[in-house]
Structure formats: structure tokens, C-alpha cells
Amino acid sequence: MNEFILTYLPNVVKFWDYIVKAIGETSYMVSVSLVLSAVLGIPLGILLVITGRNHLLPMPAFNQILSFFINIFRSIPYIVLIIILIPFSRQLIGTAIGPDAAIISLVVGSAPFVARLVETAIREVNRGVIEAAQSMGASNSQIIFKILIPEALPAIISAVTVNAVALIGFSAMAGVVGAGGLGAMAYNYGFNGFKPDIMFFTTVLLIVLVQVVQMIGDAIARKLDHR
């Protein structure tokens, strides 16, 4: 076994410490930006629904403006977004490179995506249930927190899972701002450094990571779904 590894994956062994570090960087970028994009995206998604026509808080003008901005951020290619956000990153955290700078662009890029997915999830909540809550004398905030979110929770979890997988993919591109991570490792060491075993191995790691994240997300969504 050892011999096999030394023959076919020599650089994986040699650069093991780097790989471990890259796993850490990818996990850090993905998990922090996942949390932040959910924190931003879920309320935006709820706002998109409730400010729509015939919903809890109709505000057509606000709704259209919000929708417009979300579309703008969703249409900018991620690689361009990273560059556009360089000045913003400098302002906010004092630097435009490294994992923290990457997190800024990951969040800005994915929060609107989460918002759209959550919008769909919240819209699926049966109007009759909202009406029932109103007939009990529920306020709008009670309807949001006791009805809309709990009833849409499995779909929201699925949305966050989809976003986690997307973030794993995007974080690989964040290597260009020196954020490190498995993607950068595959590109810098594997491709540019002519070490195909590293490119292969880090790609396998990314595949495994995606599978695990999807499985966890599906399991949670299933557990919460009592339909």
C-alpha cells in the first residue's frame, strides 16, 4: 500500500502538509461564507416574498428594486466580481488578498443566489396556512417566524446545501486572490507545477467534500420534512 502511494502519488506525500493546509483553507472559506450568505440571503428571500403583491407586506416598488439588484449580482461572473470587489475589500478588511478577501466576494456572489432559492421555498408555503394564522390573530412577525420559516425549513436547508456545493466550486477560483484552498492547490501545484497526482488527488478531495455536504444537507432536510 505504502509502495503504491509512493509510486503513483509521490507529490501528495511530499506536499501532504500543504494539502492539509489547503483543506483547512477551503473549509474555512466555505463555512464562513456559507453562514454569512445564509444570514444575508434568507432574510432577503423572505423580503422578496412578503413585499410582493397580495402578501403580508405589499411594497411593489421596493420589491422590484430589490429584485433588480439581486439579478445584477447574480449575473456578474464570479471572477469579475472578485476584481470589482477589490477596493471594497481593502476598505472593509484592509486587504484584497487572502481567504478573508475571498470570503467577501463569495458572500456577495452567493447571498443573492440564496435569496432566490429561499424566495421559492417561502412561496411554496400554503396560503391557507398563512390565512389560518391571520384568523388566529397572528402578527406579521409571528407569521414569518412561526409559519413561513418552519414550514419552508426543509426547502431552506436544501437551498443552503445547494449553495454550499456552489461555494466549494467558487472557492476553488478564489485562488486568484491568493486565498489558497484545494482549488488553488490543484491549479498551482498540480497544473502549473506539473504534478498531475496533486491535481488528481485534490480534485478527488473536492468531490468527496461535495458528496459529504450534499448527504448531510439531504439528511437534515429529510429529518425536518413531515409532509
Next chain:
Amino acid sequence: MITLSNVVKVFKNRFGSFTALDGIDLSIQKGEIFGIIGYSGAGKSTLVRMMNLLETPTSGDVTVGDTNLNSLSSKDLRRARRKIGMVFQHFNLLWSRTVYDNVALPLEIAGVPKSEHAAKVNELLSLVGLSDKADLYPAQLSGGQKQRVGIARALANDPDVLLCDEATSALDPKTTDSILELLKEINRKLSLTVILITHEMHVIEKICDRVAVMESGRVIEMGSVVDIFSNPKTTTTREFISQVAGDEHIDAEFLQNLGQGAILRCTFVGGSASQTMVTSLVREVGVEVNILQGQIKRLKDIAFGTLYVHIPGNVDIEAQAIAYLKKNGVKVDILRGAEGGGQA
């Protein structure tokens, strides 16, 4: 208990406007079961939503208890709604919550301390016969059980009024009857005013005290269920009654062959049981009576019967028979008069 005065509701959209309610005046007494029947599109769902202001009237006043709902601030309206329970055709339960938590939802919304939830929820679940289902999710229940949860939930804040929007329309006939029995029991036990929207006359005859018939956003007929059944004034009402009374039409050829004499439709309400009436009519007046067709049904707690009879003989005999029946509280309609004889 509930008064609607000159309530109008106009829905507007890009294409124009639609008058769903066209000047409704309605007064519902405390403790009664009041039915509202109509075909779809008649405005009955809009009407029941006026009673907790889920729909706001374009004009007119809605008063529940002593409060005029349309004058309330949104906060006070939410408070008032706690005392107006509502049950829905499609139950509208939260599938993310257990039966127990569904029934506890109105308590949470009203800010009742959590320590008081268990007693109330368990009491309600036993009232609707679902004590053993507390930890199940709605998806694990049958339609009838779901509606029982819906009813328990609607009663959580001890309302004075229960609004039922087509509460049995999604249920099979047997389950419908058991839900109606439950509503009747609740009405009696809790002396709750119940308003029931339906398109099934069966629901009205089974539990309602009074009924309003709706068509095109108007109440076209209103009164006690017995009065409406014994004396329908509009075609729509007659159609609804025929849903439960079956086809009352008697074949013309059959009548031809009956020969001379009067043909009467007798309507019996309450005490005047039809069988003894016919017997005594024969004995005391001394006429012959052929029974052509008849039925007795129970309207809530009152017996209600219709009987088609043929009385052979001339006008004098007919007059005697009718006089006797009317004296004994039977409503008589002459379908075909007798001929010959007397001076009448």
C-alpha cells in the same frame, strides 16, 4: 352576536371590478348554528371572511359581540380575532408541527404562558377525540382527523364564535356526519355561536337552526331551517332542498290514472307526526286517503315530513279534509283540486 349591515365587497383588478357582496344585512344570534348556503361564486366564502375581517368590506359595518371590527386598529383586530375561531375546508394545518403543537399555535400567538398550554391542548384533544394522536404529524392523519385538529385549534383561545368555511366539503359523507355531530356537540357544550358555509343542503338540515341562501352576492332567502324547507320561495332554494329531498316530482300519467279527487301535498313539522294524522283523518273525517309518496326527515332536532295524498271524492270532501289537516297544524298545498259536488 354578529351583525352585518349593508356590507359591500368589490374586488378590483386590471380587467375591471367584481361585486362579490352586494349589500348584505345579516344578524346572527348568540348560541345558534347559522348556515349559509350557495353555489360556488355566490360570495359565501367572502362573506364568512368578513366576520373576522380576513376580507375588509368596501363599505358597510361588521359587528361581532359589542365590537365594530372595521373601526379597530390592526393590533386590536388581532386581539379580537382570537375570540373568533375559524375552520377551513382544507384544514390548513402546519405539517411541520405535531397535532399537539398545531393546537398550541393559537396559544403561542396569543402569548399564553407555555406552562398553561398542556392542560388546554389536552382538554381540546379529548373534546375532539384525538388524545392518542397528540404526537403524530398531520400527514399521518385521515381527512376527518385533520379537521378535528382544525376544530380543536380553532377553539384554543375559547372563542365566542366559530366560523366554518366549507369545513366538511373535502370529506366523505360518513366523516362529514361525524364532524357535524362534533360541531353540534361543541355548540351545545360551549354555547358557541357557529357560522357554517356550505354548498350541501345536507349540512344545513343536519345541524343548522337558521339558514341564509346566497346568490350573486346577495342573501335571497333567510329564515329558520324548518321554514325554508317547508316553504321555499326561490328556485335556488328549491334546488338545494331537492339535493336532500330527492325528486319530488310525481309522474303526470300516474296522476291521470288516479281518477277523481284531490291531490294534496301535506307538510308536517315537529309534533304533528304524519302517520297518526292520516289515521285520524280517515277515522274522524271519514274520508279515504291514498298515500302516493312521502318522507320524513330530521332537521337538526325537529321532524319534518312531506306526504303526497290522493283523496277520492268531490270538493266537499276535499274541503273537509283540508280543514281538518290545517286545524292540526299541517301545511297543505293543493296540487289538483277535486271536481264536482257541493257549492264551493
